[in-house]
Each structure stands twice: as C-alpha cells, then as structure tokens.
Amino acid sequence: MTADFLRNAYGGESMAHMRYLIWGDHAARNGFPNIGRLFEAIAHAEQIHATNHFRALRDLTGGASVCAGGEFGLKSVVENLDWAIEGELGEVNQMYPVYLQAAELQGEKEAVRSFRYALEAEKIHAALFEEARGLAANSRDMALGEDKILICPVCGFTHIGAHPEPCPICNVKASLFVGF
Ligand SMILES: [Fe+2]
Numbered sequence: 001m002t003a004d005f006l007r008n009a010y011g012g013e014s015m016a017h018m019r020y021l022i023w024g025d026h027a028a029r030n031g032f033p034n035i036g037r038l039f040e041a042i043a044h045a046e047q048i049h050a051t052n053h054f055r056a057l058r059d060l061t062g063g064a065s066v067c068a069g070g071e072f073g074l075k076s077v078v079e080n081l082d083w084a085i086e087g088e089l090g091e092v093n094q095m096y097p098v099y100l101q102a103a104e105l106q107g108e109k110e111a112v113r114s115f116r117y118a119l120e121a122e123k124i125h126a127a128l129f130e131e132a133r134g135l136a137a138n139s140r141d142m143a144l145g146e147d148k149i150l151i152c153p154v155c156g157f158t159h160i161g162a163h164p165e166p167c168p169i170c171n172v173k174a175s176l177f178v179g180f
C-alpha cells in the first residue's frame, strides 16, 4: 500500500510542479511578477517532494500507472491561486494524513519521512497562496522587496526573507536553502 501511495504522491507532486511553473509564468506575464516567483519557488519545493517519494521507492522498480488528481486549465491569476490553495489543502487535510498513517502502520520509515516533509511544507504553501490570493484579488502583487523566497532542499520548507535558524521541518542548515 505504501508503495502505491508513494507512486501516487510522486505523480501528484510532479503535476503540481509543472502546473505551478505554468501558472507562475502566466502570473508574471499578467502583472504579478512576485506571485510568479512564489509559484516558481513552490514548484521547486514540489519537485523536492516528488524526488523524495521517488527515492523512497528504492528497489521497487518497474512500470506503474498512478492515481493522482490535479487541476487543468489556465484561468485568471486569482482563480489559478484558488486552485492551488484547494490542491494544497487537499494534500494537507486528506491525502498526506492517510498516506502517512499507512506508512507508519507498515513501518516504512523512509516513506514516513517523505510524507511528513511534504505534509508540513504543504501547510506553508497553502498559507502563502492564501496571502497571494488576497493581494491579487485587490490587483496587488506580493511585496517582496529584497527578500528571496527560500526553499529547503531536503524537505521543501518554504520561507520568505532571511531565515537564520535551521529548517523547522528537517533541521538542515539554513545556509543550504535555495533562493528564488
Ligand atoms: Fe505544495
């Protein structure tokens, strides 16, 4: 069961990665360059999640069909953000808690870690997209100034601006964070 969940989660994160790049490009072209950057940064976090799930499958090689939902379409920046929020909250409230519990029951430590990292990071993604959505609804972009959007390369933790402390999710050094 855990292996199927890892494959499904890999599929979901892979699609989210692409979808955010597409929506980010769309936002940047439509007067919201910083919301575009947020999408781009979070797309990178989803790539990290997909990579973690893929690696957790280890020697379970071979072809498989996956079951992964995702939104298709290019609407307004606000509507794309609505979809992004819905997707993140679906992962936080439904998908990852179930996957995590199955992995714990089956004693799959690497899958537990991979699902936990994603679950915790998606909570932050939902909040950041909510913030961006509120601004975009009033025709305002995010005010990032000199701040970078930082992504933890291990777990996908996402933070805007300086973050001197180690990653609160996986404890990696903040100096390793990738900036967007
Ligand atoms: Fe996310």
Ligand SMILES: [Fe+2]
Residues within 6 Å of the ligand: 152, 153, 154, 155, 156, 157, 167, 168, 169, 170, 171, 172
């Ligand atoms: Fe981390």
